[in-house]
Amino acid sequence: MRDRNLSLRVQSCPRKSGACNFSKTCYLRDMTPYIQAQNVALTFRPKNRDPVTALQGLDLEVGKGEFLSLVGPSGCGKSTFLNVLLGLLKPDGGDIRLDGKKITGPGQERAMVFQEFGLLPWRTVLANVELGLELKGVPASMRHQRSSELIKLVGLNGFEHHYPHELSGGMKQRVGLARALATDPDVLLMDEPFAALDAQTRDLMQLELLQIWDRAKKTVLFVTHSIEEAAYLSDRVIVLTARPGRTKSVIKINLPRPRDYEMRLTADFNDIKATIWNTLKEELIARTGYGA
């Protein structure tokens, strides 16, 4: 880990959990954790197959309003953890709290943007965005209004009455984003949301996401395979070990905000990527034999 010079844009925390006291200028020093995960464990027991331990001894903390990315080797449990946070999966062990309260199931303060979009194919774009509001019991006229606003926000004005199969991947993901924002959740969970998009759309969506996040001040947990994406978007990047997943290292990204595309072309950015990569590489070599 390269932390010999404080003028570097990246710092790695020697401690596993989020509150690093490494530097006086670290804004996380006074952070009160908004989401706290301690010693989380989860094992899948599929029928007719061997059990799979996805998470074991995972500790994690997320600050309020923070943009946090999770990276790690394939199968390390990133998506599983997100589902646990969402409340769809129950961990076998450990403690997970949101704002001090234990997470026991889905709740309105958390919403997820799914990798496979997850749009109801028989509903129009408008009806899809309204889904959360509908389940909340919001009356139709208010639903329509809010959904229309969000559809405009994500740039899909005019497509309200289209069906998902008529949309491109990027458009579908925007619908997913609008839907997640519709219920005004405090926490946005994003599971590799841009993985299925082409490079250009991906860049565009990242920019839009940052703008929306900046305006809405939500806490975002972002899972991705792309180190570049993680470094570009986040305040902190947490690298997980290979399966079973556990926090390996926490890397703070000290780049100024608002971030723009040009930042990705700087040497500092490359340093950041290198730091993350070196940590990740260890996991890839150790567990999957990559590069051996």
Add this chain to the structure above:
Amino acid sequence: MALKEIYTEYQRPILGLASVAGLLLAWELVLTYLIPVNPFFFTKPSLIATAFREQVLGGRLSHDLIISSRAFLWGFSCAIAVGIPVGVLMGWRRRAEYTLDPFLTALYASPLIALAPLIIVVFGVGLVAKSVLVFLLAVFPFIFNAFAGVRSTDRLLINVVRSFGGKERDLYFKVILPSTLPYLIAGSRIALGRGLVGVIVGEFFAASEGIGFAIARFGDTYQLPEMFAGISVLMIIAVVVTEGMRKLEAVLAPWRVGQEAR
């Protein structure tokens, strides 16, 4: 505990077996101890089993099955011989599709069985009438599935083979046939079921032998255990054949063909 593990692994067949065994047991017990059975109206598993043994030992069963199979095989082979080429033609040449499709769709949607009395009147009682019925019913799945199979051939693959210097013959054998095969297998499964209906119906009306005829005759003479035995045999054959085809399909064609579920 080992028992629990066995249960979770094999839950489906265990429950299924238990369900059937339970039903047979209840059937037997109720009719033996609770309600006296009117032999002209109902029967019970033990009697059916006895009748079945008698039929098998007496050679009657195998004889009937052979007769029925003969008619079935004749009709089915003709269905394959006619159905697949027509389907392929329709798939290959648009004009052929345009010409034949409305006519064939209309026929397929109609209960061709309605013509059974006519067929019997024209062809008389016996092998020919039954085979014609089987053919009429079994030919359509072959036509339509061959058609769909040819149609669904990936144009890209044809171009690939062409680009490597393949001729018409190569196209047929290297691309179209393999790509059509899953559809044909699925079509066979459907055609088998329909052909079976053809044999049975044919034998109800136009036969003096065969398993369908036997069942009908047992019904007329109120020989219920024998009738139930015949029905059971037919059921078992039908299930074995259909499920066998399904397994074959799964091996040769991993994806499901058609909306006609099962």
Add this chain to the structure above:
Amino acid sequence: MTRLVQIYTEREHQILGGGFILLLIIAWESVPHLVTLPRALSLFFTTPSKVSETFYELVVQNEFQTHFYVSAVEFLLGLGLAILAGLPLGLIMGRSSVVDAMFDPYVTALNATPRIVFLPLLILWLGLGIWSKVMIVFIGALFPLLINTYEGVKNVDRVLVNVVRSFGANEWQVMKMVVLPNSLPYVVAGLRLAIGRAILGVVVGEFYGATKGLGSMMAKAASAFQVDVVFVGAAIFMGISLIFTLTVKRIEANLSRWRPDVVKTF
């Protein structure tokens, strides 16, 4: 001239298809005029024009109405019962793996077997009246409906269920928002198949053992060599089958607007 070519290219499908059918009908009609049939064959032969005449005569006679009515009742009653039984059962089997495992042997066995074999049994139990036919129609139509409903419920996308659950939906809402809309196209396809099976049930049931109904009318006519009557009956069954099937196909197409195009197979 180019105008004709234009019309042709646009409607080639209908022109060739319709033309072919027309050709067949004309050919059929003209056979007795062109060829002298051998004695034996002429006994069974009829032409479209004669069939239409007979149809008209039959309609004028009251007897036809009764037959038609009886067949219609058998069809509708049997189909209705099949829907009432098949849809809920398919739903339950789709959602509960225990129920599924327990009922599966019966469903597989009864679906693979030609329902026709139960005809002698049903006649034995229920006599020659309507009910034996209703039952055969019921058994025939039940399975496509049940199985397709089951498939529709079972094949629901897990991701969608998770999505809806993540927004706080309870079981009932998951059913309403995801399972039911997803199943609808399957159910309608099942209905289309069920209708075909139902008509088959009426036809064969009435052939085998009935005193009233179009099928019995046909059977009687067949033994009396009244070939025209047989064709009238066959044509009516075919026509009804076509109308119902096409209507349901239309509904299917309307309901499937949200689906990407699937290869049409059978």
